[in-house]
Amino acid sequence: MPISPYVLLPRASSVQETPASEKGGGGAPAPLLGDAGLLAVPFSPDLEPEVGLPVPVAALLAHYEAEGAAGEIVEVPVAHGDAVGRVLLYGIGDGSASALRKAGAAVARRGKGRDAIRILLPEGPVAALVEGALLATYNFRIGEAKSAPVAIVEFVGDDVEAEVTRGGTIAEAVSFARDLTNTPSSIKTPAWLAERAVEHVVGTPEGGEKDGGDGVRLAAKVWDEAALLAERFGGLLAVGQGSVSPPRLVELSYRPEGATRHVVLVGKGITYDTGGLSLKPTDNMKFMKTDMAGGAVVAAVIGALASLGTRIRVTGLIAAAENSFSGTAQRPSDVITQYGGRTVEVLNTDAEGRLVLADALAYADAELEPDAVVDIATLTGAIGIALGKDLGAVFATDDGLAAELTEAAESSGEGLWRMPLIEDYVPALESSVADLANIESGTTFGATYGAGSITAALFLREFTGGRPWAHLDIAGVGRSGADEGIFSKGATGYGVRLLLEWLC
The missing domain is CATH 3.40.220.10 (Leucine Aminopeptidase, subunit E, domain 1)
Structure with a gap:
């Protein structure tokens, strides 16, 4: 086990x-x-x-x-x-x-x-x-x-039965997230990830609804490639078009009776990231099976909520795709249309996580009417340079939400540091041919403005509809290089404890 x-x-x-x-x-x-x-x-x-x-x-x-x-x-x-x-x-x-x-x-x-x-x-x-x-x-x-x-x-x-049960439930949730993240990508296609997440929440990989007990309804839905095309999830389709394993969007729902607050969690689910045609160096590619760590966290959190008894309505979205290269892969300079109609000039195909997240965030805003949205993603190497391996980053449009998450991080033992959304950096995302560029226009990562993690967060903010929103960049903390303390070499499951502390 x-x-x-x-x-x-x-x-x-x-x-x-x-x-x-x-x-x-x-x-x-x-x-x-x-x-x-x-x-x-x-x-x-x-x-x-x-x-x-x-x-x-x-x-x-x-x-x-x-x-x-x-x-x-x-x-x-x-x-x-x-x-x-x-x-x-x-x-x-x-x-x-x-x-x-x-x-x-x-x-x-x-x-x-x-x-x-x-x-x-x-x-x-x-x-x-x-x-x-x-x-x-x-x-x-x-x-x-x-x-x-x-x-x-x-x-x-x-x-101490209640305390032992809580500790065990949280550990099991973290373990599930680690399992998904550590699984090799030869097994872990977007379809496989979707099936495991759905099965974890409702008990069957086919989806549907389930009685979670104590007035809780659990449900799961998956968009396959045809459904994504029909509903115009352009970011997921563009990122996934270079792979033989088509993308998926997963929606996991936790609905307790009498809930007065609705939170949406969005997880990046890139099951393997070669960088696409903007190919990564070999050393940077070795651990890219863990690029869906955010999606794993979302599935683990939704699966644990009933056991912990939260009365908040929570919806989880996992945007899953494999970023590969082939004759059908998207190209630098392609223009894609995200869910909801915003156009994006793709200047670097290795900045793909923000494209799939943008679809999910826009969908959450348009269809789910949440009170708050939190996304979690191994998004930028820049955040690991800024904060190292012990601190995750939180970017937020709402001071109260940022404070709640930071407090939950401290209580759960998962370090979190608030980073700024600097308005002066917004011009970095301007494009001459589309509404936005996915990286700084006309340059490589960070050549003029720098702050690659900040500009990535600013890009995501464009798709949140002005709702209270926080972005957790866990690229630096999602993996451990050694067996030490509570960590084993490989995926850490960072974010599960933090989000469960916040929600429960």
Whole structure:
């Protein structure tokens, strides 16, 4: 499984009363390690570990100069029948969500290759710890795994069922987004992506409606190539015309009874990006199977809403296409007509994400009447240069929406930095033959104005109809280069936690 399965056990499962003469650590209860012989127990400067050990716990921590920082671990061998077990004293820092998330990930990674790890939860909100532990077990591999994560995670605590369920639901949603994004493009065509997204939400790849329980209706619809042509989704058709795998537009609907607010999420779903005739260099092309990360996030978020119980109406749009090159591919200097009638001069076919997003944004404005629109996309390499690998970018036309998303990002542990929409840069999008150009007219990326991520956002804004809108550029944060913390090498699923925190 992509993340390890988990169970919740009562706190009594972690300790057992033993005769005083056999108790370690000054008479503390001795640990029940479980079948795998691995028990993790929290501590901090304000929290003493609840575990019996062969030596006094305070002296042990002093010996290792352990301070209880988030993710700090002191490993202690203990008797486990005829074998040797391990107790992991794990630091939880200040007990904040970010500290607990880090602690959970550190502990879960210590269980790698084992049958199970038993984690004693601290008091209070622990959803972030559960989320961190499970995400650290994520594994995507086609073929036999070289080193498997822990087979099962046992969380131990009382009156924490809701917290464990929330943490598990969010981790599973992130895992689903990572799975879609990590899947090779030899499998992941636009049609395949559409089927997986629809199946995830309504249970069948054919679409239709489903009762989500608690007064919630779930629905899914897919536009194939013929429908896109009939309804004039010119951006999707232009980007996809060079590939043997035709484009798709996916609409996923979450409708709870009594909803008074409607949010539309739009995800870029480029299942592979060669750059088209404006061909990418080989090194830049290696990871382009992840160029649909935004679409994966949208599908994962819609699929998790019912479990988390939000009462906001949410519609997800995934604009899916493969940007390839062939005799039928669009050419630099082509003029296309986007959904709704705006014309665009395509000066660089590698600026394709904004073309498919523009169709979806224009459709949302014209047909869905949302109160707010948020798009998410691996849109520009420029944003990775500006903000690096730890911060996503948010561009927004509404200060309140920007503040809500930034606050949700901080709570969820996904860094986000607001970037400006600079009006002086709007002339960069002027075209002599169309309403707009898809990059700076007559130049390569950023030659005069620079700020490629800003001009890309300004382009998208043209299709939002003046509604409250935010654009999340996740090109720098959508992929991890290493197994570390909650991340595994490959897709990060960035945006799932942020958007679920915002909506739920």
